[in-house]
Amino acid sequence: MKGSRGIPDATVARLPVYLRALVGLADGGHETVSSDSLAGAAGVNSAKVRKDLSHLGSYGTRGVGYDVQYLVHQISRELGLTQDWAVVIVGVGNLGHALANYGGFAERGFRIAALLDADKRRVGEELAGLRVRHIDELDAIVRESRASIGVIATPAYAAQEVCDRLVQAGVTSILNFAPVVLAVPPGVDLRKVDLSIELQILSFHEQRKAAMSRLRTAAPLDREVAEA
Amino acid sequence: MKGSRGIPDATVARLPVYLRALVGLADGGHETVSSDSLAGAAGVNSAKVRKDLSHLGSYGTRGVGYDVQYLVHQISRELGLTQDWAVVIVGVGNLGHALANYGGFAERGFRIAALLDADKRRVGEELAGLRVRHIDELDAIVRESRASIGVIATPAYAAQEVCDRLVQAGVTSILNFAPVVLAVPPGVDLRKVDLSIELQILSFHEQRKAAMSRLRTAAPLDREVAEA
DNA sequence: CCGAGTTTGTGCAGGCGTTCACAAGGCGTA
DNA sequence: TACGCCTTGTGAACGCCTGCACAAACTCGG
Numbered sequence: 001m002k003g004s005r006g007i008p009d010a011t012v013a014r015l016p017v018y019l020r021a022l023v024g025l026a027d028g029g030h031e032t033v034s035s036d037s038l039a040g041a042a043g044v045n046s047a048k049v050r051k052d053l054s055h056l057g058s059y060g061t062r063g064v065g066y067d068v069q070y071l072v073h074q075i076s077r078e079l080g081l082t083q084d085w086a087v088v089i090v091g092v093g094n095l096g097h098a099l100a101n102y103g104g105f106a107e108r109g110f111r112i113a114a115l116l117d118a119d120k121r122r123v124g125e126e127l128a129g130l131r132v133r134h135i136d137e138l139d140a141i142v143r144e145s146r147a148s149i150g151v152i153a154t155p156a157y158a159a160q161e162v163c164d165r166l167v168q169a170g171v172t173s174i175l176n177f178a179p180v181v182l183a184v185p186p187g188v189d190l191r192k193v194d195l196s197i198e199l200q201i202l203s204f205h206e207q208r209k210a211a212m213s214r215l216r217t218a219a220p221l222d223r224e225v226a227e228a
Numbered sequence: 229m230k231g232s233r234g235i236p237d238a239t240v241a242r243l244p245v246y247l248r249a250l251v252g253l254a255d256g257g258h259e260t261v262s263s264d265s266l267a268g269a270a271g272v273n274s275a276k277v278r279k280d281l282s283h284l285g286s287y288g289t290r291g292v293g294y295d296v297q298y299l300v301h302q303i304s305r306e307l308g309l310t311q312d313w314a315v316v317i318v319g320v321g322n323l324g325h326a327l328a329n330y331g332g333f334a335e336r337g338f339r340i341a342a343l344l345d346a347d348k349r350r351v352g353e354e355l356a357g358l359r360v361r362h363i364d365e366l367d368a369i370v371r372e373s374r375a376s377i378g379v380i381a382t383p384a385y386a387a388q389e390v391c392d393r394l395v396q397a398g399v400t401s402i403l404n405f406a407p408v409v410l411a412v413p414p415g416v417d418l419r420k421v422d423l424s425i426e427l428q429i430l431s432f433h434e435q436r437k438a439a440m441s442r443l444r445t446a447a448p449l450d451r452e453v454a455e456a
Numbered sequence: 457c458c459g460a461g462t463t464t465g466t467g468c469a470g471g472c473g474t475t476c477a478c479a480a481g482g483c484g485t486a
Numbered sequence: 487t488a489c490g491c492c493t494t495g496t497g498a499a500c501g502c503c504t505g506c507a508c509a510a511a512c513t514c515g516g
Contacts, residue, residue: 010503016428017409034463043409046463047505054465062464063512079428080435087427094326101322104407104424110431148434149427172437173430175423179332181245181271189433191426195403196332198419199315199377200244200307202401203338205417206376207308209400238473262493274493275475282495290494291482 007078011052017042018049019075026068034065086113086147088171090162091154092122092132095177099153100128113145118158135165142169149173156180235306239280245270246277247303254296262293314341314375316399318390319382320350320360323405327381328356341373346386363393370397377401384408 021041025033035053039046053059053066056074060066076082087110089099099105100115115127118135125132133141141147150166152159152174159178166174167188176182176192184190249269253261263281267274281287281294284302288294304310315338317327327333328343343355346363353360361369369375378394380387380402387406394402395416404410404420412418 008502012429012432013425015432016422016425019428020407020424021409036463041409043411045505047507048503050464051466051504058465060464061512062510063462063514065463078432080431080438081428083435085427085431085434094329098322098326099423102423105427108424108428110427149430173434175426175430179248181249181269183271187437189430189437191430193421193423193426194244195327195330195421196336197241197244198403198421199313199333199338200247200309200336201240202377202403202417202419203308203313204240204243204306206313206401207311209415209417210308236473264493273475275477276473278494279474279496286495288494289482290480291484291492293493 007055011055012079014042014044014048014052015075015079017044018052019072019079019081022068022072022075026072030068032061032065033068033071035060038066081109084109084111085149086111086145087149087151088112088114088116088138088141088145088147088166089151089153090116090135090138090166091152091158091178092117092125092127093153093155096153097127099151100130110149113147114141116141118154135162138165139169142166142171147171149175152176152178152182154178235283239283240307242270242272242276242280243303243307245272246280247300247307247309250296250300250303254300258296260289260293261296261299263288266294309337312337312339313377314339314373315377315379316340316342316344316366316369316373316375316394317379317381318344318363318366318394319380319386319406320345320353320355321381321383324381325355327379327405328358338377341375342369344369346382363390366393367397370394370399375399377403380404380406380410382406 018038021038022033024041035046035049039049042049053071056078059071059074087105089096089112092100092115096115096117100112105112112128112130115130115132116135116138117123117132120134122132123134148171150171150173152162152166154162156178159176159180160182163174163176163182163184167184172187173189174182174184174191176190179194179196182190182192246266249266250261252269263274263277267277270277281299284306287298287302315333317324317340320328320343324343324345328340333340340356340358343358343360344363344366345351345360348362351360351362376399378399378401380390382390384406387404387408388410391402391404391410391412395412400415401417402410402412402419404418407422407424410418
């Protein structure tokens with residue numbers, strides 16, 4: 001589960017957040033940044049920032065802080081953002097449209113190689129400067145574009161088959177938006193984004209808060225009854 | 229960080245996955261399910277399932293398994309899905325459209341109370357059976373609908389202000405899709421979904437795999453050179 | 457050059473989560 | 487009732503992550 005030089009997963013997950021904050025600082029003309037202020041911008045504490053960055057090597061200067069530009073470079077390199085990644089998006093429904101038009105892709109070296117759909121009525125549609133192609137062209141597209149990342153934005157029932165075909169075509173990293181648990185062979189990385197699950201987690205905490213405030217308002221009432 | 233009866237966060241995050249699997253099993257006519265087969269459907273191991281479910285109480289029967297219907301009921305209750313939650317969605321761009329049309333919302337008791345946008349050209353637009361309203365109506369809408377969950381689907385630059393206004397209006401749980409770190413006061417739950425971060429994490433692992441396969445193909449070459 | 461102030465890098469302890477392994481308990485059959 | 491089989495529930499060990507606290511190291515002003 002560890003990275004190439006043993007970078008913990010938890011750190012890898014935070015590096016993009018630091019990177020975004022650092023790019024903002026660089027645009028703002030900052031030359032250096034302390035772990036404390038970077039922590040503020042990233043919403044974590046400074047000890048975590050220092051420990052995370054220490055995994056990349058010792059790029060800071062005691063008494064001064066970190067060189068913003070240099071840190072941007074190092075984190076980008078570590079995350080593999082200095083090279084372009086070709087991404088294929090399968091499923092051009094509402095979510096597929098949103099993803100295709102999302103500017104954050106190209107911004108960090110992710111190039112959309114193709115938009116695919118199984119519905120022939122959608123094939124040929126123009127979207128984000130690309131023509132939607134049929135899922136049967138997947139093999140050829142992945143081979144030509146050397147795409148190694150696939151995004152699944154299909155309905156749940158189609159996701160596992162699409163996943164299998166992506167793997168078959170040679171994709172080794174998959175980002176799944178469909179609300180199903182997918183199975184992939186060893187060596188293929190799979191991450192999922194599930195709106196429904198996020199809402200249910202919020203619901204849990206919301207209920208907990210509601211129960212607590214009910215307790216707080218009910219408790220004095222109980223006491224009054226007890227005193228009566 | 230613990231739940232009402234001390235349910236660990238990691239368990240809460242898995243309960244929706246179990247729930248989805250259980251609903252599928254119930255539809256398939258299964259009366260009971262073992263921790264092992266539920267684990268298979270949820271993509272985890274059986275020890276985790278048993279420990280997670282044990283936090284809800286002892287609803288299983290040794291030698292038999294868990295009653296599917298009963299477990300669905302208990303998990304739903306624990307997650308607060310037995311009541312309706314009103315949700316306001318701010319930002320009706322590409323992502324807002326996708327969210328508004330996403331069926332997974334209503335499916336689990338999440339009712340979209342309103343769609344809001346700051347752009348007056350978008351106000352009045354009909355979307356998923358709702359009329360888009362202006363962000364200035366937020367206070368009134370939250371008060372009327374008793375919405376406690378807000379979804380931010382705006383551009384990054386607008387997200388913090390929208391967040392503040394949501395909190396001000398009385399929303400206590402926020403799901404953020406904008407690629408920024410938001411600050412919320414204590415007592416407000418905040419979760420984020422960030423496509424760009426997910427891709428960068430995949431990129432990291434992809435690079436690691438690429439580096440390893442380069443090593444494997446390069447190593448014999450080095451040996452040849454060394455032997456020459 | 458020296459001392460005060462600042463900030464990094466890290467050893468260490470504590471907490472949370474995962475997994476193993478097995479005792480406890482329930483069911484079916486004879 | 488007794489026995490064998492199956493599955494849950496959980497104690498305990500391990501590992502990862504977090505956060506504290508402080509020594510090390512650098513800058514700046516005099």
